[in-house]
Amino acid sequence: MIEREVLVRNRLGLHARAAARFVNTAARFRSRVTLARDSRRADGKSILGILLLAASRGSRLWLEVEGPDESEAAAALEALVSGGFGEGAA
Amino acid sequence: MIGIVVVGHGRVPEELLAAARTIVGDLPAAVAVSVSWTDDGSEARAAVERAIAEVGAGGGPVLVLTDVFGGTPTNVSLPFLSERVEIVTGVNLPMLIKLSAERERPLQEVAKLVRDRGREAIYVAGEALHPEQA
Numbered sequence: 043m044i045e046r047e048v049l050v051r052n053r054l055g056l057h058a059r060a061a062a063r064f065v066n067t068a069a070r071f072r073s074r075v076t077l078a079r080d081s082r083r084a085d086g087k088s089i090l091g092i093l094l095l096a097a098s099r100g101s102r103l104w105l106e107v108e109g110p111d112e113s114e115a116a117a118a119l120e121a122l123v124s125g126g127f128g129e130g131a132a
Numbered sequence: 133m134i135g136i137v138v139v140g141h142g143r144v145p146e147e148l149l150a151a152a153r154t155i156v157g158d159l160p161a162a163v164a165v166s167v168s169w170t171d172d173g174s175e176a177r178a179a180v181e182r183a184i185a186e187v188g189a190g191g192g193p194v195l196v197l198t199d200v201f202g203g204t205p206t207n208v209s210l211p212f213l214s215e216r217v218e219i220v221t222g223v224n225l226p227m228l229i230k231l232s233a234e235r236e237r238p239l240q241e242v243a244k245l246v247r248d249r250g251r252e253a254i255y256v257a258g259e260a261l262h263p264e265q266a
Contacts, residue, residue: 058155058229066157089155089229090253096261 043108044116052126055098060127061089067122073109075119086119134235134242135187136162138223139180139209140199141169152228159232161187167205177208184212191216193239195231195246197223218243226253 050056056064068075068086075086079101084091086105097103103123107116122128136159138145145164153159163183167176180196188194194217198206201221209219218239220227227250234242258265 062155062157062229089233090226090249094260 043106044112045106046120048103048105048120048123050097050099050101050123052129053099056092056095058093061092063127064092064122065089067118071111071115073107073112073115076106078104133161134239135192135194136231137165137183137187137194137196139165139196139205141167141205144199148225148228151225156229156232163187173204173208176204180209180212184217195243199223220247222250224250226250
């Protein structure tokens with residue numbers, strides 16, 4: 043299992059479209075993806091689950107990826123979050 | 133694939149579908165039926181019939197999502213209830229997001245799943261985010 047901390051950088055935080063992009067990326071991999079914020083944990087392949095994390099800009103999330111393609115999946119998801127979901131950090 | 137018809141008062145159905153599309157991307161075989169405030173139901177019933185025929189082409193399953201049980205949009209949809217057409221009331225955006233990902237499963241199963249997720253997705257924010265203060 044790969045675990046790492048990721049920082050939400052985009053202005054709108056982990057909002058609905060960003061959550062959808064995260065899930066679409068996670069769904070490309072077979073690995074199980076979990077996203078956690080403090081004590082809340084969400085299935086990384088569920089838009090509604092991720093939205094419940096209520097992660098605004100500056101939130102630190104804990105990413106857990108486990109499965110046959112975990113290193114590729116973790117790299118892609120980390121890049122997506124760190125890259126502000128393609129929305130920029132401004 | 134389960135076809136989707138959203139029926140409601142005013143422009144709510146179009147806008148709900150537009151919001152869902154903005155979030156999940158493409159949402160094929162999904163149409164909105166707006167019931168005018170002045171319609172006695174006859175226009176709406178015909179529009180629902182056309183919508184079901186469109187998204188359930190070839191006799192495929194259709195889930196009709198309506199705004200409120202007992203309202204005209206629901207009432208004009210009820211006559212179409214059948215083995216291949218199910219109706220769920222109280223449509224909200226989380227229901228559409230969930231449905232977009234579950235369109236290949238059996239209709240009855242998806243109808244119940246969409247109802248349950250729609251209910252579960254309603255929160256009092258203060259209670260959900262700060263349970264210790266609630």
